Amino acid sequence: MKVICTQENFKKAVFNTEKVTGKQATLPILNNILIETSKGRLRFLATNLEIGVFSSIGAKIEREGKITVPAKILSNFAANLASSESVSLEVSGQILIISSGRYQAKINGFDSEEFPIIPEPKGNFLLLINSAKIKEAISKVSSCIAFGETRLEFTGINMSFGEREISLAATDSFRLAEVVIALNESGLGNEYRDFIEKENSIIIPSGTMFELLRIIGNEEREVKIFIEENQIFFELDGIQLVSRLINGKYPDYRQILPKSFETRVVMKKNDILRATKIAGIFTDNRSGEMKIKINEKKLTINSYSQSYGENEAIFEEDIVGPDQEIVLNPRYVMDGLGTIHSTQVAILINNSHSPVGLKSISEKDGTVEDGYVYIVMPVKN
């Protein structure tokens, strides 16, 4: 193999694949990245047998071929390269020779024959979504993923499909976040309608979503989604990510999403965030409690700790609805506020034993925005 590509492309391809490598000792080839020429392009492939990724870049191919090299060596080398125009890769026996500007490296490689084959979608894409929307949705719901949970379905992100929108949701049973993304007609694949007839809810491992987040980076582009044979494929700009799905049924969380709320408070996000953080100081342990009291157009947040003392913060805010009193875990509230990026936030309460909702407020007209909701269960005492 002998190819020449731009250094920028080379670095990007290495970056996009380096993390998806296997840790298990049984199959050491999984620590490697496979570099191969394919259909006039240069492909970098990596997998840990849960997730597979390949990144294909444009290159001038002088001689076809392939090799696998340790991902760590390749990425450390690529990361420290001084910038220059181009990189040339050449395989000689089991050695990969990389030259870029003043630098040249010879990396000991392995036979590529044992490298797993990464599945590719066979049919047409199902959905086309703007990467910025997906990225935002993942980063919002990921605060609620349950890690180290014995129930596997809670370790993933639920994606459910509607006629004209998809919803992403995650919960650890104490709080839940849901983002609804509206779909354009042009973004629907030909088989989308048939697909949702059969299957309208899948669970994607959170690791896959974080990898997708990494690959999307800061660029805005279209992401194609394929779902076939219990696998999900994401395709964007020559990068393809494949992952198995988590078997199981995601709980029908919509039942616990309140349809409406009795009391609504609209206030500056930073105000409540600050009060929540302070309330979090005066709690005895991690699962602390803070009390939110809404009374005569005033919102009071207080917490009390036997060992440290107590605190109280009072706000006079825009309050609609009856008085309320509810006990929440400040950590969960903080997490929720962290996912809201508007300057103002709506706090929605029904009663002392129903979940509390947090929603963002539109910067333009000051209305409560739908499309994202973070709900927290009250603490029972």
Add this chain to the structure above:
Amino acid sequence: MNNEELWQAVLGEIELSISKAQFITWFKDTVILSNENGKVVVGVPNGFAKEWLENKFNANIVKAIRNFQEDIRELTCTIYGPQEKNTSGKSIDMVKKPSQMAKTVDLNNSVSIQNITQQKQSFYQINQRYTFENFIVGENNELARAACYAVSQELGNTYNPLFIYGGVGLGKTHLLQAIGNEVIKKNPEKNIIYISSERFTTELVDSIKNQKIDQFKEKYQKISLLIIDDIQFISGKEKTQDIFFHIFNFLYQLNKQIVISSDRPPREIQVLEDRLRSRFEGGMIVDVCSPDLETRMAILRAKSSEKNFFLEEDVVRFIAENIKNNIRELEGALNRVMASCDLNKKTPSMSYVKEILSDIISSRKKKGINHTDVIKTVAEFYGIDEKEIANKGRKKRIAVPRQIAMYLIRTELDVSYPGIGELFGGRDHTTALHAFKKIDKQLKEDEKMAEDIKILKNKIFSFN
């Protein structure tokens, strides 16, 4: 050779030809899904294995299969998910917390089922047969019934907690269930739980085992009426008492009604924490006693007319006179009479009923027990010598057991007072009469005495 055996054989062969790491990576959790017309479909756990087996190992596998089954031409793989554990149909934890939500959601949905079944169970644990209407009131249970009825009319505001005690088969459970039925009838939306303390303990143990103790508490804290039957079984179970104490306090503070039954008053329940005892005693305590003759007759009449069975007045009296202690036995006797008459197509005449019930009545009374058995049992119970009882000694240690023995011989064996005096070393019949009256009086005043007598009676009747 079935599919499973075939695949095991094939795997055995392949294992030899590739490295262990490869074998584990690609062949773990694989299985033959179908084997028809020369086509084998292998189920694999993920897409990588599928690609690998189809593209790299296809030829090897087909070759290996042909060794066992020659007509195989084709091999395909499909991904099948070995179902991960704990996934099917379990409801999400947070759903259970807010009680309001469960009520508004669609019943068909799996998530809410847990809540709904819980409600239904609580509903079904109450037997609809037991109502206030068919509870027969006598002097013995007038107060208890009135208290229960008042409670059912106004939950939490009249007598809270209500504590009912009394011996077995006297209608405690009937009253408790009647409260439940009345409340369901009046306010079907009220959340009520009827449970025996033994089941309460079992549920608690389960919830501790499954680390769902909070949900367990929540379940009980959501209700407006808690009825616990046979609370005495809670004695000695510290953790149960502890949890029950918290639930009790929680409900009590919210003015939720609590009704408890036991076979003895709170202060008699052994190994009961003081704080619980004082709480039980803080409400209304009523007892149900054994029914008097008139009440027993009324019960028999009511029960027989309920079943359209006619009994002569003297027959009713005969049964009521002979079966005294326990309503359940009374019902049993009636059922026996009805069944025999029904089977033998006879009318329940006095002589026939006597015949049917002869062994019940005699077993209750005589059953070959004589005064020596009684004396022996009493002496053993109080740890004194049999002979001492009949002696002249007037030490309290001996006098009291002697009086008890006299009392028991009088009540259980119907021996005359002079006869009793005779049995105890030629005493005067007034001594026996005095003993009987004294113990009879103490029985009503001294709980310890009542307890002792009860135990002694049990011992005597289980005497062989």
